[in-house]
Each structure stands twice: as C-alpha cells, then as structure tokens.
Amino acid sequence: MNQTQMFSHNMFGNLEILIQNGKEYFPATDVAKVLGYTNPTKAVRDHxxxxxxxxxSVVISEKNQTVEKKFISEPNLYRLIVKSKLPQAEQFETWGLHDTAYDKCFTARS
Known part of the structure; x- marks a missing residue:
C-alpha cells in the first residue's frame, strides 16, 4: 500500500514523502532544488x-490535475546530499533525515 505524508520546513518548504512497501521515497526534483542543484533533472539522473x-501519481491541487512524479529512495537522497556543495545541504540532511524521522516515530507512538 502506498501513502504520502507531508513535511513542512520554513527554509525548505513542503515535501511530500511517499511510503511504498514500508520504505520512504523523497520527491526527486523538489529535493534536488532544495539542495541547490541548478539542473535538478540532471542531478537525479547523474547521481x-x-x-x-x-x-x-500525485494530484496537483492548484491545477486539479494528476501527474506522475519521480521519487527517490533514502540512499539516493544521501547521494544527492553528498554531491551538493551548498551549506544548506547539511541543514537539509539534519531536517530531512533526523527531525522528520523523529516526528514519524513520535507520531507512530502517539
């Protein structure tokens, strides 16, 4: 079963995380943009x-339209973080991999 969960951050915006067969997937292009890649599609393809x-398939509410969106696994997320040369990559790593993981554990236990 697939489900999505939205996470928000004042610096990085909203990220919709896909949970597929118990594994987390992150929105590829959105993550690459947050990490400062000038060509997010190329960054995902290369790294x-x-x-x-x-x-x-996700629904874009502003356009009331369904589109196929690319998501990447956690190991691929690490690859993009490691290859990014911007300081915000470390901040994103802390938020995306530590804070949201804590939130998920806390929510699951509540």
Missing part, C-alpha cells in the same frame, strides 16, 4: 541509482 527511483 541516483535507477533501482532507487520510483514513480507515483
């Missing part, structure tokens, strides 16, 4: 392994 990429 992410194909077996950690999945597509999922």
């Amino acid at each position: 992410c392994k194909k077996d950690g990429v999945t597509f999922y």
Whole structure:
C-alpha cells in the first residue's frame, strides 16, 4: 500500500514523502532544488541509482490535475546530499533525515 505524508520546513518548504512497501521515497526534483542543484533533472539522473527511483501519481491541487512524479529512495537522497556543495545541504540532511524521522516515530507512538 502506498501513502504520502507531508513535511513542512520554513527554509525548505513542503515535501511530500511517499511510503511504498514500508520504505520512504523523497520527491526527486523538489529535493534536488532544495539542495541547490541548478539542473535538478540532471542531478537525479547523474547521481541516483535507477533501482532507487520510483514513480507515483500525485494530484496537483492548484491545477486539479494528476501527474506522475519521480521519487527517490533514502540512499539516493544521501547521494544527492553528498554531491551538493551548498551549506544548506547539511541543514537539509539534519531536517530531512533526523527531525522528520523523529516526528514519524513520535507520531507512530502517539
């Protein structure tokens, strides 16, 4: 079963995380933009392994339209973080991999 969960951050905006078969996937293009890549599509293509990429239909509420969106696995997320040269990559790593993980654990226990 697939589900999505929205996480918000004042610096990074909203990220819709996909949970697929118990694994988390992150919105590829959105993450690459947050990490400062000037060409997010190329960054994902160059740095992410194909077996950690999945597509999922999401609804864009502003346009009332369904689109296929590319999501990447957590290992691919790490690859993008490591390759980014901007200081915000470390801040994103802290938020995306530590704070949201804590929130998920806390929410699951509540």
